[in-house]
Amino acid sequence: MRHLKILEFALSSLLRRRYKNLSLLAVYTFTIAILASILLLTHALKTEASRLLDGGPELVVQRLSAGRHDLISTEAIAQIRKIPGVTEVKPRYWGYYYDALVEANYTLQGIESVHQELTMVDGRLPAGNNECAIGQGVANVRKVGSGDDLILVDSTNTGTVLTVVGVFRSESELLTNDLVVLEREDLIRFFTFPPDRATDLAVKVANPAEINTVAAKIKRIIPDSRPITRNEILQTYAGVFNWRSGMMLTVFSAALIAFCILAWDKATGISAEEKREIGILKALGWETSDILELKFWEGLVISLTALLLGILTAYVHVFYWDATVLAPVLKGWSVLFPDFRLTPFIDFYQLLTIGFLTVVPYIASTIIPAWNAAITDPESAMRG
Amino acid sequence: MNKHKVFIGLTLVQTILLMTLFLQGVARIKTFSEGQQPALEVTVATLQLTDLALWTEARYTRHPSQADHFTPFQDLPSALEHFPAGSILAPVKGKGVQP
């Protein structure tokens, strides 16, 4: 088949400028790998978030004071309980703790004494005073494990000694990495919450279709409240890593500019030597379509190889190597940051888009400049 | 005269490798859905969690779903975003219920 012969010649042609083409391939592959890594990572994170957080509270009711989040009165529980459709209202007690020792922020979470045991905990959840279960990140940074003591200093500069009775397993890091779970009374005492205050309220609604209606009613009866629906929570994570966010925009812009420079360099005309060669081929009996096919193969070989290698690299990087290259970039200033042991949820549409956007323009920028020489009389092409 | 065979061979190998990884991924998703996911969902329900424990730099990066709209301005009205994670999180448009 003559196409294979032209492919053979295209490969010979590319190998003539071996180092230049290998460098081009390397840069191209690297760019695709970075882009694809970001897309794979963010999609997997978003999918996992939406799957897991779907089991969270249907409605969370916060209170705002002077524009800031403030503790909510537990009297609101009775008010909200009366709203038709509401099946349960539970106060949530949680807050943040800055550990000066390791310069890390923890999330302190209070739970009721009576609770379900979790398979995601090595050990158990706290069942009495001065006990805690901690996330893997806390355990690592404070170098404590089950049976050890964790000392937290409250606002009166008094140390509270908590015995670690359970450590969350690393499979749950994405959810529990910075958690310190205490018995509710311990948490209230630690943060010196007033007796009738909670951080916020978790509301259960019988009919999911009524959540927004209930939220609106809560807003009406408690004007300084701010209800947050589960849908809004999930939307937050669907929108995280939005392409408009600073980092994504920077990376995508850089990649786009790189491609444009590449395409411009190729499209601003072929060299005199290349024109001469096309003239020689035409003189030797190559038709215009043969020459264009040659250029097509030259473009496809580089761009397809870069695409496949780039996606392979990205996939292995994100789903087998825990995104070790990207993680430090995404980590920001967080001292505690979970390992990205992600499940490979993939949006094939995204990968197809990368493929289309990388292969097609490159092939076009290889064929189009050669077009003029390809349709010219061989004599003029050879004279230059 | 074998360069085309080498190229086609290499391309096929890469494609097969990719397909294998994708198929393995499908299997991993199944394992996750049947194994870890239910346990994690119970964790979320028991602890009433609303956010992933990703960025522990600031309140609004740790609990982005709970943060208020004008959080980056929490210090002063024209304060610029100063946590790196803020450049990754985009503000969510169109929240259903206004504060």
Next chain:
Amino acid sequence: MDAIIQTDKLRKVYNGGKPDEFLALDDVSLMINPGDVAILKGPSGAGKTSLLSLIGCMSRPTAGRMIVAGKDVAKLPERFLTRIRRETFGFIFQHFNLIRDLTVLENVLLPLYPLGVPFGTMQQKGMDTLARLGIADKDRFKIRQLSGGEQQRAAIARALINDPSIIIADEPTAHLDTKLSIDLLNILEMLSRQGKTILIATHDPLVYEHAMVTRTITMKAGRLEEVLPK
């Protein structure tokens, strides 16, 4: 005998309508018979290369008729022109026009790639042709690794790979020393004895005074001055 090449009032203008318009050929009518070894003589700018280009179907005449191997080619569409060029002509260019970073074999096989000939057959043909010219052992060498004489032979091998009936050579000895020039002429003589028609543009007396020459066409300023024998 029917002429293998016949031109009638051929005219070629370059850059027509532009300020640098140039009349390269005017009113060129000639006939070449099969088996002829025809020389195109004349000073630089006489139009020798332009005439060879037209005859070799590498460009189109501005006016006039041209019949090659029985086909009227002046107004043929490009793909038919290409096919005729491929099947009928073998070109030996002044500067050889070999592709320097390809191997000898790859260069020689260039005319065959788009034809869909099986790889094995291609390889065999290439090696046979190289062997005929005594450079079969250089098949994997890059062109830049060859001597001048070897490059010349590679260029000739490429011209012969499709077994053309007409060989066109444009100033083939211009950059060769006497020894290599004589080698080249010996090869051309051998091809002539095999029945090939040969057209050579030259102002080298070593060539136009050679015994194998059957026709001498003298040109000046784009026109035919003299054709011998008449």
